[in-house]
Amino acid sequence: METKFSPEDHIHNLLDGVRRAMYDDAGVELEDIFGVSGSRAEALPDLTIGLDRIVMLPGTAFPLHVHPGAHLLYVLDGRGGLRVDGQDYVLERGDSIYVPADYPHGVQGPVDDRPLEFLAFGVPHHEVDSTTRMVLVRDDETVTS
Template sequence: MMDILFDPNKHIRNIYNSPEVKLVNSRNEIIPGILGTVGAGELIENGVTVGADRIIMESGSRFDLHTHPGAHILFVLSSRGYIHINGVDYEMGAGDTVFVPANYAHGVKTNLQVPEPLEILAFGVPHMPLESAERMTLVEE
């Protein structure tokens, strides 16, 4: 077991003040209308990373159906949108949390009737950097 010491310079991150990062899909293509800001993260036991990032989705943007190597929880910070799982669009709004199991195909899209960006806090284990093409793998429905 490794001992991790708390480092406020590394372990306290403001997701509203962090620089914005462009996200890419598994083909290393920039995903239009979607930016992210890096939150806190750390390497924990057995080489696993844990972390949380803010995702900002402009109206009309979407994450196509994809998987992640680890489980994650999405927390909707503001606006409304949809998570697509098992062929169904489930509406999400501010305050909602959604658990997505590891390697489970899902997509996220904004509500076209809502002009405000959909903002989500994405918490994952293992966590992949926002700008990584390995963060998600595109799949077919």
């Protein structure tokens, strides 16, 4: 497999890009949470990598969920929260967070009136408006550490 560099496909401005709605695994729109698609490419056969910018407005949260692959988050602006393994952590500008594959976690939106903005790098990568980007942990499922 050989991926060739293509400026049209591989250079995307995450600050000026179009904000797109985000959805849970049932296709329900996550209100006041938006994603801006960044670069993505096939790194290995059937394995994509990608980077997106996520914007969460006050009063929002990503419910407890898992991803099929690991991802890194980097907080660009604002303050929010992360819930992992029953523990809550404060996220603020400059924080980087590693979340292992299939590890249940949730992100609390801003704790003040400024949006929480962060970069999300995922392997494998799913488009910001994809219903396969995350799988919610339902109330009847058991979460183990």
